[in-house]
Amino acid sequence: MKTLKQAILFLTIAVFGLTTCKQKQTTETRDDFKKYYDQFDVEGSFVLYDPQADKYIFYNQEQSEHTFSPASTYKICNSLIGLETGVIKDENFVIPWDSVTRQNPNWNSDHDLKTAFKNSTVWYYQELARRVGGQQMKYWLDKANYGNADTSGGIDKFWLTGGLRISPKQQIDFLKRLHDNQLPFSKRSVDIVKNIMIAKDTLHYVVRAKTGWGGQDNKDIGWYVGYLETKNKVYYFANCIQSSDINNNNFANARIDIVYLILDDLKLIDK
Numbered sequence: 173m174k175t176l177k178q179a180i181l182f183l184t185i186a187v188f189g190l191t192t193c194k195q196k197q198t199t200e201t202r203d204d205f206k207k208y209y210d211q212f213d214v215e216g217s218f219v220l221y222d223p224q225a226d227k228y229i230f231y232n233q234e235q236s237e238h239t240f241s242p243a244s245t246y247k248i249c250n251s252l253i254g255l256e257t258g259v260i261k262d263e264n265f266v267i268p269w270d271s272v273t274r275q276n277p278n279w280n281s282d283h284d285l286k287t288a289f290k291n292s293t294v295w296y297y298q299e300l301a302r303r304v305g306g307q308q309m310k311y312w313l314d315k316a317n318y319g320n321a322d323t324s325g326g327i328d329k330f331w332l333t334g335g336l337r338i339s340p341k342q343q344i345d346f347l348k349r350l351h352d353n354q355l356p357f358s359k360r361s362v363d364i365v366k367n368i369m370i371a372k373d374t375l376h377y378v379v380r381a382k383t384g385w386g387g388q389d390n391k392d393i394g395w396y397v398g399y400l401e402t403k404n405k406v407y408y409f410a411n412c413i414q415s416s417d418i419n420n421n422n423f424a425n426a427r428i429d430i431v432y433l434i435l436d437d438l439k440l441i442d443k
Contacts, residue, residue, distance in 0.1 A: 212426035216413035239337035243386030377402035
């Protein structure tokens with residue numbers, strides 16, 4: 173009888189151990205994705221994280237740990253901070269145009285949060301940052317653990333030409349915490365930002381994302397970061413491209429198009 177009880181106990185412990193054992197994280201390297209970067213005459217790296225399988229897919233994995241200026245991808249975090257501090261009330265909060273004519277004609281008018289995010293209106297977010305102020309901005313960057321949280325270079329320039337840096341993998345981490353409501357912001361603030369992040373909404377999937385374009389080390393740096401929601405699953409992505417060719421007319425489109433080519437290659441979206 174004692175032996176039978178010991179056997180049952182052993183089996184129970186074994187089954188419990190199997191069911192509670194965490195799935196081991198895996199990685200996959202896709203060197204063949206280089207063809208998509210070559211197509212647009214750019215260099216770069218791509219990271220996709222599949223939380224369902226706890227799996228990373230990389231192109232140019234080494235670069236995924238390198239840090240770059242976030243440029244306008246910082247508008248995700250900047251929006252959260254603006255909302256959380258009460259500097260902007262909601263997605264309809266208008267900041268009047270300062271009447272300075274800028275190169276992008278879409279910027280030369282009044283904007284609210286949702287149009288400023290959609291059009292990546294730099295002056296709107298610079299004014300938002302000035303209203304937040306240096307002390308509060310630094311506090312929230314530290315609390316959110318965003319990149320290196322460096323605000324040097326000016327309250328309205330630190331994410332453009334200042335000291336703020338973030339790696340593609342850190343972008344993924346931030347997006348995951350955003351999706352899972354694990355950032356130190358209210359659900360209201362997070363829900364508003366998730367809504368203005370919608371870049372593509374189809375019958376089969378939704379993409380929430382943000383572009384970015386800056387300069388670093390005499391190169392153009394381009395970003396497209398976000399996440400794909402499809403069939404009750406979510407996939408996080410970060411595309412970071414670089415080019416030394418100031419006449420590369422493919423650069424702006426490459427940030428986004430490479431992502432959709434890869435998502436299609438991975439059979440995560442329908443054409």
